[in-house]
Amino acid sequence: MATPLDPHAAIVTEAAGIDDGPLRTVDGQPLEKALARSSRAARRRAFMLVLPLLAFIVITFIMPIGQMLYRSVHNDGFAANMPQISAWFAETKPGTEPDEAAYAALAADLLASAEARSIGVVGTRINYEKSGTRSLFTSTGRQVRRGIEPPYREALLEIDDEWGDPELWGAMRNVSSAYTDSFYLASIDRTRNAQGEIERVEEHRRIYITLFMRTLALSALITALTFILGFPVAHLLATLPIRKSNMLMILVLLPFWTSLLVRTTSWMVLLQQQGVINDTLVWLGIIDQQGRLQMIYNQIGTIVAMTHILLPFMILPLYSVMRTINPGYVRAARSLGATSWTAFRRIYFPLTLPGLGAGALLVFILAIGYYITPALVGGSSGQLISNMIAEHMTGTLNWSMAAALAAILLGGVLILYWIYDRLVGIDNLKLG
Amino acid sequence: MALPKYASPLERIWHWSYLALCSAIFVFLIAPILVIIPLSFNADRFFTFTQEMLSFDPDGYSLQWYDELLTFGMSAPDAPRNGSWFADMWANSKWVNAAKNSVIVGIFSTLVATVLGTLAALGLARPEMPFRRLIMATLISPMIVPLIITATGLFFFYSSACVPEGSWLHMLLGPFLSNRGCLANTYTGVILAHATLGIPFVIITVTATLIGFDQSLNRAAASLGANPRTTFFQITMPLILPGIISGALFAFVTSFDEVVVVLFIAGPEQQTIPRQMWTGIREQISPAILAIATLLVVFSIALLTTVEILRRRSEKIRGITPS
Numbered sequence: 001m002a003t004p005l006d007p008h009a010a011i012v013t014e015a016a017g018i019d020d021g022p023l024r025t026v027d028g029q030p031l032e033k034a035l036a037r038s039s040r041a042a043r044r045r046a047f048m049l050v051l052p053l054l055a056f057i058v059i060t061f062i063m064p065i066g067q068m069l070y071r072s073v074h075n076d077g078f079a080a081n082m083p084q085i086s087a088w089f090a091e092t093k094p095g096t097e098p099d100e101a102a103y104a105a106l107a108a109d110l111l112a113s114a115e116a117r118s119i120g121v122v123g124t125r126i127n128y129e130k131s132g133t134r135s136l137f138t139s140t141g142r143q144v145r146r147g148i149e150p151p152y153r154e155a156l157l158e159i160d161d162e163w164g165d166p167e168l169w170g171a172m173r174n175v176s177s178a179y180t181d182s183f184y185l186a187s188i189d190r191t192r193n194a195q196g197e198i199e200r201v202e203e204h205r206r207i208y209i210t211l212f213m214r215t216l217a218l219s220a221l222i223t224a225l226t227f228i229l230g231f232p233v234a235h236l237l238a239t240l241p242i243r244k245s246n247m248l249m250i251l252v253l254l255p256f257w258t259s260l261l262v263r264t265t266s267w268m269v270l271l272q273q274q275g276v277i278n279d280t281l282v283w284l285g286i287i288d289q290q291g292r293l294q295m296i297y298n299q300i301g302t303i304v305a306m307t308h309i310l311l312p313f314m315i316l317p318l319y320s321v322m323r324t325i326n327p328g329y330v331r332a333a334r335s336l337g338a339t340s341w342t343a344f345r346r347i348y349f350p351l352t353l354p355g356l357g358a359g360a361l362l363v364f365i366l367a368i369g370y371y372i373t374p375a376l377v378g379g380s381s382g383q384l385i386s387n388m389i390a391e392h393m394t395g396t397l398n399w400s401m402a403a404a405l406a407a408i409l410l411g412g413v414l415i416l417y418w419i420y421d422r423l424v425g426i427d428n429l430k431l432g
Numbered sequence: 433m434a435l436p437k438y439a440s441p442l443e444r445i446w447h448w449s450y451l452a453l454c455s456a457i458f459v460f461l462i463a464p465i466l467v468i469i470p471l472s473f474n475a476d477r478f479f480t481f482t483q484e485m486l487s488f489d490p491d492g493y494s495l496q497w498y499d500e501l502l503t504f505g506m507s508a509p510d511a512p513r514n515g516s517w518f519a520d521m522w523a524n525s526k527w528v529n530a531a532k533n534s535v536i537v538g539i540f541s542t543l544v545a546t547v548l549g550t551l552a553a554l555g556l557a558r559p560e561m562p563f564r565r566l567i568m569a570t571l572i573s574p575m576i577v578p579l580i581i582t583a584t585g586l587f588f589f590y591s592s593a594c595v596p597e598g599s600w601l602h603m604l605l606g607p608f609l610s611n612r613g614c615l616a617n618t619y620t621g622v623i624l625a626h627a628t629l630g631i632p633f634v635i636i637t638v639t640a641t642l643i644g645f646d647q648s649l650n651r652a653a654a655s656l657g658a659n660p661r662t663t664f665f666q667i668t669m670p671l672i673l674p675g676i677i678s679g680a681l682f683a684f685v686t687s688f689d690e691v692v693v694v695l696f697i698a699g700p701e702q703q704t705i706p707r708q709m710w711t712g713i714r715e716q717i718s719p720a721i722l723a724i725a726t727l728l729v730v731f732s733i734a735l736l737t738t739v740e741i742l743r744r745r746s747e748k749i750r751g752i753t754p755s
Binding site: 045046047050054056062063065067068232236248251252254257258261268272275279308312340368369370371376393394417426 | 443450451453454457458460461462464465467468471478479480481544548549551552554555556558560561562565567568569570571572573574576577578579580581582584585586587588589590592624625627628631685688689691692696706709710713714717721722725728729732733735736739740
């Protein structure tokens with residue numbers, strides 16, 4: 001007999017043919033519906049546990065990054081303060097000769113902007129497109145406030161010849177819309193000319209592509225170095241008896257747990273011209289006092305310090321995969337006549353690939369975003385793209401440019417992250 | 433790794449050179465960290481070993497850089513060391529203030545990260561969790577996104593998302609915000625940012641602990657009449673506690689070591705140890721940096737030991753024998 005306390009009994013009795021309809025629970029609901037309801041409730045309960053954190057991450061992390069991406073395409077420093085000339089640009093085609101109406105609009109905007117003390121913002125915005133124009137705007141603003149008579153074209157040209165420069169008008173057109181791709185174009189060393197066509201910037205200003213390429217090349221090199229150094233160590237740790245390997249593991253985990261700044265400081269101490277390594281080399285007679293090596297404040301500094309810092313991120317995934325490889329496979333290969341090199345190349349190495357993939361992706365992802373270490377030991381030739389983002393944030397204060405560079409870097413990292421999740425699975429990430 | 437008796441001479445050479453290579457890599461890993469410890473006791477302003485140090489002459493060693501940590505930034509560093517000296521040091525010394533800030537920010541951000549992270553990990557471990565992979569990827573992303581990007585985003589957000597004065601939200605949150613009603617240059621801002629950065633570590637360690645967790649224990653507790661809260665506190669939590677604690681330690685270390693975000697969003701009030709180090713390295717490089725670095729190495733050795741003990745304990749509780 002079915003009781004409310006025993007729903008299974010109800011299913012059994014009713015399925016036994018007492019009721020010919022669909023299977024029902026004790027309170028008369030179709031079984032399928034009841035099951036769907038209870039699994040919905042279980043899903044909701046699981047989701048409610050995750051919800052607070054998800055909301056937290058969205059507010060403190062996803063939204064700020066979204067806002068940053070918005071800033072990379074939106075900058076109304078010019079458009080908001082110079083509405084009339086912006087409207088004229090919106091109505092005419094790129095390359096149109098500015099007429100008297102355009103100059104009148106420009107003069108009116110300059111006057112209004114100078115009165116509202118926003119001319120500096122306008123000048124700064126246009127300065128990003130065409131350097132040296134900020135002072136043109138501020139000084140013209142001052143003169144316009146003293147009074148200006150039509151015809152405005154002649155009046156403005158009298159203040160400064162540059163107001164007739166088609167390049168300046170092209171630059172103003174580029175910034176006249178609040179939404180712009182100019183920061184992304186600048187990130188790949190491109191700009192729009194007076195006709196609105198995309199062209200490369202002058203040779204001496206092409207810095208960003210070089211910097212992106214250097215970041216990729218140095219990250220790849222550091223990944224390769226961590227692999228070369230990490231593979232033998234991981235293999236040794238994985239094949240030693242557990243007691244010994246646990247002892248040696250401390251040598252890998254201690255750097256992993258030590259502060260990044262401490263490790264960077266150590267390398268500064270070691271690599272200095274008057275530092276420990278140079279002193280040792282002089283003492284050994286390998287180099288003389290004059291021949292002290294310059295190993296810091298250049299790319300060597302960045303490469304050595306970052307390889308050291310990222311090495312544990314290669315060793316740990318490799319180790320955890322190598323631990324699971326059955327040594328019998330290699331022994332079987334040997335017994336079938338393979339040399340130890342063949343056995344390694346055809347049997348052992350392919351089995352380590354998942355760990356290698358995980359480690360290499362992790363190291364590469366971390367390396368392309370590094371900031372602190374290159375900033376301290378990299379000099380000028382060891383700087384990465386992150387350092388340029390920081391420079392725009394705190395030095396030149398061109399925040400939209402920083403946001404555009406950060407967006408490109410973020411895009412690259414997210415693609416790698418997606419590959420990592422596909423290949424390794426983010427839940428397989430292990431820490432020590 | 434033992435070499436078999438029948439190994440050929442070539443194999444023997446290869447074996448020993450392999451071990452030598454591994455030893456060299458271990459030296460590369462550990463030497464840079466250990467080398468700064470003796471150098472921090474240098475009696476001179478050098479970053480290298482002096483003749484006196486190499487000949488173990490006691491005159492070559494001194495504690496002056498540790499002393500400088502206590503007195504740097506004090507209003508009267510040379511004052512006689514009585515009660516007022518201590519008060520001065522506690523209130524004014526830059527390194528002491530930085531240490532206080534690091535601990536405050538570390539503790540609060542760890543609390544936020546651990547509570548929210550553990551709850552989420554419990555949800556993510558349930559088999560019926562919807563969109564598991566996507567949500568997991570989102571929650572781990574603060575660890576993957578380069579710090580400079582996080583810092584840039586937070587800089588814009590903290591300086592623009594301000595609560596207008598006089599609104600009800602300002603009445604509620606006012607004490608946690610700057611006088612302009614923003615999160616920039618506040619302890620709250622730094623704590624929230626560090627909690628975000630620490631969350632992935634909590635998620636990863638607690639989820640890893642829950643993988644070995646026997647769900648039938650929960651069902652057994654429920655069948656014996658325990659409600660979900662009792663089940664969690666009496667059954668689940670004691671079993672996953674080692675995972676929670678090591679996740680919390682990871683979160684604390686992340687906060688304790690973080691400098692990029694602090695550089696961007698914190699004001700002079702929120703000077704932390706890494707930020708003070710950064711300033712020290714960039715401006716006036718003094719061996720006092722080596723003294724603080726040595727203290728941090730000792731600190732990381734202590735943390736490493738704790739995590740290792742917790743890991744063994746966790747495996748023991750869950751009945752996993754070390755493989």
